[in-house]
Amino acid sequence: MPSTPRRLLLILLRDCALLLGGARGRGGATLPLLFFLAVAMLYPFGVGPDARLLARTGAGVIWIAALLAAILPLDRLIEPDVEAGLFDQWALRGLAEEAVVLVRIVAHWISFGLPLMLATPIAAALLGIAGDAVWRLELGLLIGTPGLAAIGVMIAALTAGLRAGAALGGLLLIPLAVPLLIFGAGSLQPGGESGLLLLGAASLVALALAPFAGGAAIRAGRD
Amino acid sequence: MMQPASLVADDLACRRGDRVLLHGVGFALAAGDALHLAGPNGIGKSSLLRILAGLARPWAGQVRAAGAIGLLDERLPLDAHRPLGAALRFWRALDGAADSAAAFGLEDLGDVPVRYLSTGQRKRAGLACLAASGAAIWLLDEPLNGLDPQWAGVAQAAIEAHRAAGGIAVIASHQPLALDRLAVLALAGHVPVAGAD
Numbered sequence: 001m002p003s004t005p006r007r008l009l010l011i012l013l014r015d016c017a018l019l020l021g022g023a024r025g026r027g028g029a030t031l032p033l034l035f036f037l038a039v040a041m042l043y044p045f046g047v048g049p050d051a052r053l054l055a056r057t058g059a060g061v062i063w064i065a066a067l068l069a070a071i072l073p074l075d076r077l078i079e080p081d082v083e084a085g086l087f088d089q090w091a092l093r094g095l096a097e098e099a100v101v102l103v104r105i106v107a108h109w110i111s112f113g114l115p116l117m118l119a120t121p122i123a124a125a126l127l128g129i130a131g132d133a134v135w136r137l138e139l140g141l142l143i144g145t146p147g148l149a150a151i152g153v154m155i156a157a158l159t160a161g162l163r164a165g166a167a168l169g170g171l172l173l174i175p176l177a178v179p180l181l182i183f184g185a186g187s188l189q190p191g192g193e194s195g196l197l198l199l200g201a202a203s204l205v206a207l208a209l210a211p212f213a214g215g216a217a218i219r220a221g222r223d
Numbered sequence: 224m225m226q227p228a229s230l231v232a233d234d235l236a237c238r239r240g241d242r243v244l245l246h247g248v249g250f251a252l253a254a255g256d257a258l259h260l261a262g263p264n265g266i267g268k269s270s271l272l273r274i275l276a277g278l279a280r281p282w283a284g285q286v287r288a289a290g291a292i293g294l295l296d297e298r299l300p301l302d303a304h305r306p307l308g309a310a311l312r313f314w315r316a317l318d319g320a321a322d323s324a325a326a327f328g329l330e331d332l333g334d335v336p337v338r339y340l341s342t343g344q345r346k347r348a349g350l351a352c353l354a355a356s357g358a359a360i361w362l363l364d365e366p367l368n369g370l371d372p373q374w375a376g377v378a379q380a381a382i383e384a385h386r387a388a389g390g391i392a393v394i395a396s397h398q399p400l401a402l403d404r405l406a407v408l409a410l411a412g413h414v415p416v417a418g419a420d
Contacts, residue, residue: 001318001319001357002316002317002318002319007317010313010316010317011317014302014313018302021304083298084298084299084300084301084302084303085296085298085299085300086300088276088278088294088298088300089294089300089314091277091278092276092277092278092291092292092293092294092358093291093317093318093356094291222273222278222279223279223280
């Protein structure tokens with residue numbers, strides 16, 4: 001029998017294949033990515049082509065777009081595996097729900113956080129953000145999106161099995177993600193460098209809590 | 224290879240809402256034993272299997288198990304969109320097991336997405352997963368549902384082989400089972416909880 005880290009690695013590979021896997025998987029990473037770019041593209045149409053206004057407000061728009069894109073895959077993160085009994089089978093094999101949820105957070109970040117960071121230079125160009133600000137934006141996303149992924153997986157576990165769980169999940173994610181939004185967007189304001197530290201703190205808190213809350217939610221859902 | 228397996232249930236009770244589905248259920252199974260859970264629909268056979276697996280808490284009583292537990296219920300733990308071969312490979316790699324697909328006639332279905340499988344093929348895939356898991360205690364919920372006589376015979380032969388290797392099988396089924404030395408536990412009707420309503 002393979003060791004526990006090796007089994008968790010196998011689950012991670014399977015989760016990544018499933019979450020990234022386009023139409024053959026569960027919708028894949030493309031839809032949140034297109035949604036993210038669509039918001040960045042629509043915003044200049046809404047507020048007009050004033051380059052200074054766009055550059056000043058663009059970072060906030062990118063963070064809002066990232067937050068909304070994180071809502072899209074929520075109902076596919078945990079629910080189908082609970083339905084199909086995979087979490088029961090993992091529990092019977094002695095794998096803790098917390099470990100499986102942590103693996104799911106990593107897979108979710110790879111399928112949603114990484115593509116978002118790759119698309120950010122395009123979004124930044126559409127919003128007239130240039131130079132150093134793009135790098136600071138990317139650094140903020142690198143620190144903040146793991147926290148966003150953790151909150152998303154935790155809420156997906158809490159709402160798995162509920163009717164209208166997807167809509168409820170979106171509503172629940174927004175207040176929990178507000179600290180990430182404030183510090184992430186704030187870090188790009190003049191003199192907002194310390195925002196990155198607070199963003200890192202908020203992200204770490206979400207990452208530390210989410211596996212335990214998500215694991216407990218999956219166990220509670222069995223009764 | 225397998226440790227001596229045992230499964231003991233002490234005075235189990237299971238409650239759903241304001242009804243006690245089962246009460247006073249007790250048995251002791253040792254390596255090589257098989258138990259047939261019989262009883263009408265809704266009596267709590269599936270709930271009992273989940274309690275035995277440790278996935279649900281009994282309302283009263285306790286379960287003691289020695290040996291890994293494998294559960295086969297109406298859900299198939301395979302990704303619906305993946306080809307059957309890849310989906311089975313995932314569990315085989317996780318369990319470090321040998322290929323069991325051929326034993327259940329699945330070797331020609333490797334390229335077929337799991338969601339296109341028929342009821343009987345799904346059941347056979349579930350059995351292949353369970354057989355490869357290396358679990359000593361098999362909990363089977365209606366394992367013969369949807370299987371034609373040929374594959375029902377194969378499934379029962381697999382259960383017998385598992386018992387011969389020192390395993391235990393608990394089977395909830397409405398179908399008659401042709402197993403050697405099969406104990407039958409007939410589950411009786413529910414009682415209302417005193418003071419409920």
